[in-house]
Amino acid sequence: MEALIRSLDLKPPRISPFSLDPSRPISSQISFCRFSSSGRRGSRKWRVVSAASELGSESARQRLVGSVGKWVVGFAAAATALSSVCFDSPAFAESLTVAFPVSRTPEVNTVQRTLIEAWGLIRETFVDPTFNHQDWDLKLQQTMVEMFPLKSGDAAYKKVSAMLSTLGDPFTRIINPKEYQSFRIGSDGNLQGVGLFINIEPTTGHLIVLSMIDGSPAARAGIHEGDELVEINGERLDGVDSETAAQKLRGRVGTIVTVKVHDVKDMSNSSIREVKIPREYIKLSPVSSAIIPHRTQDGQLSKTGYVKLLAFSQTAASDMESTIHQMESQGVQSYILDLRNNPGGLVKAGLEVAQIWLDGDETLVNTIDRDGNMLPINMIDGHAITHDPLVVLVNEGSASASEILAGALHDNGRATLVGHKTFGKGKIQSVTELHDGSALFITVAKYLSPARHEIDQVGIVPDIQCTADALNSPREVIGKDRSSRIPLEADSCIMIAEHELDIQQSKGTAS
Template sequence: MVEMFPLKSADAAYGKIRGMLSTLGDPFTRIISPKEYQSFRIGSDGNLQGVSLFVSVETGHLVVLSCVEGNPAARAGIHDGDELIEINGQRLDGFDSESAAQRLRGQAVTSVRVKLHRGNGSGSGSDIKEVKLPRELIRLSPISSTFIPHRTPDGRLTKTGYVKLLTFSQTAATDMKNTIHEMESKGVQSYILDLRNNPGGLVKVGLDVAHIWLDGNETLVNTIDRDGHMSPINMANGHALTHDPLVVLVNEGSASASEILAGAIHDNGRAILVGHKTFGEGKIQSITELHDGSALFVTVAKYLSPALHDMDQVGIIPDV
């Protein structure tokens, strides 16, 4: 039986659909508006117009997760851990991270005023800071890297390659391949892969990055549906770009594709994990774009690591 609802607006329709979805008991099965869906897709191509400030909800507060180096928020002295209080004079009580992000984004050459409470005990005098940030066209390069020279216990000079992966955008795997090739050519003998505060992105890209570090036909991740049917996702005749020692850094901001990548590398014996327990986002969702540009997200399965550890709402516990 089909029941018809006379609705006077799109918001009323979304509200009715949200009510129906809430009966499923899964807060991640949801409908989002066209504007929210557009924002969701920004991360996949690596370009946006805004201030390069990424926020997350922690115990009811909007906290700065990261700032892209060299972009407006970082230049203004905003740091990880600062709490976002107001945007253009509007208090953010009860706002989620996506709603805040929408207010931070906007056309390049415009600006936005934000008020923050300095986190991590930073600052002296008043802990409240208000700054005006110019919006810019920002290319989110997913990789930053450097060489760390040091001496081994026996006195030899050696190099460690440090690679920070910010997000799993479309170019992340290619950019990482290029970075590792360059580091190998410069004589790097060990690596640090930093996944701290990487919120995820395209899962397929996460699996592509795992191929850079692993050989053979290893299992990268397992999927399990609501009926308990499990299917492994395996590499096919993989060839790692390097077999040098590897450490992976993770923390509570490492989520989704970051956790899949960390689990794949760790459980296959390729690296040790150092840091804090990861976020715990292991759901697989089907995304359907509707005719008005909104989108329906439906949880259909979840991920288990190669060693069958449940990541969802649990996270990955590091070795150190």
């Protein structure tokens, strides 16, 4: 992801001073809290050089209240500390010093520093330079003062989240250090949990089940794709982001998590059901595969390599490359890449997977930065592992990096798309670890397919539509993927894909 952000060449806006009057003395005993940065965008680390001191008098407190605006009526009686924050990072256009009240509660004080860091990164890179048509400087002032009287770090994090929610983008969010560790574990490929992939449905804000890992506790408990998560262990999920919900689902192996789910296809109240799911070790192997032998139209025996990509984790590209090499050595002549119900993951992994199938300097995706500039991301001297015919399966659960990959392969003439219209998430996030171990997800760009087709809230329409209905056509399957809910030999989308591959082979085309 870091490499992707560098390629966007996002330029920070010129930062204007706050509305506070720096010439007005607030206290004769002010010391400073200075934050210094390494200046490398995407990996900024901050340190505190000195601490804040007492406000000297009631009149000084009153002046502070007046300087931050009339909306903080009554704050003077509570304000007992003050700090000045100075951004001296070369990533910012000019230095800035602003006075804020600093909490005496250590956990809250830590989150206040996190707030400053998050605010600066948003100001530098968020895709909407109007910040949802609001004064982002004033928003920092308001949030810092609201955070001052709090007594816990959790409450302070909620204030940061509330500030980010005003941007109007559900994908720009912060997760605390514990949640971020769980997120990293999931991206690395191992966790203790129930085996669900969930995401926020952007139009409703509801948490939707995109897919389950085959054989996982959630799959065995009867959770279905498209179900809405309503509660976890008695806690309502209104306004809860997907990472926070995923953290609540995870836990020590052998424990039970109780969820309430709503079948969105059934609008009656009775469709909300309670399910108890045991937690187990979940191996997030991103690639599963099989070889499907079949007879072509001219009666020849052919082998089709079936590759299902579950998520774009750190090992997705290397695992797929290894799988394709193995299949090539076994005489596979065509491929089906299954991206159905793949919710995405690391965009960098999606671009790496695309390069397994493409040659040359093809455009993989077009990004649009905060200034509206179109920036293509191209391969450099790409060499595909195979040029055999390829069909890609997609559906409404194919999101984000899945849509980038599907668009790259389709628009460059490498693959035919079969299935249903995709999810429609056309935004790219950067992920930055902050000084306290939390992580900030920022939408830094929108993307279009290589042919400049809009994806966000639109999705990708496949060339051939199908439904994964079971068909009575048993066939032999060679490989390690025998546990699908609909077996490969009975999946109508795979049948259609094989027919399309036969047509390509009969024409002598290696797309």
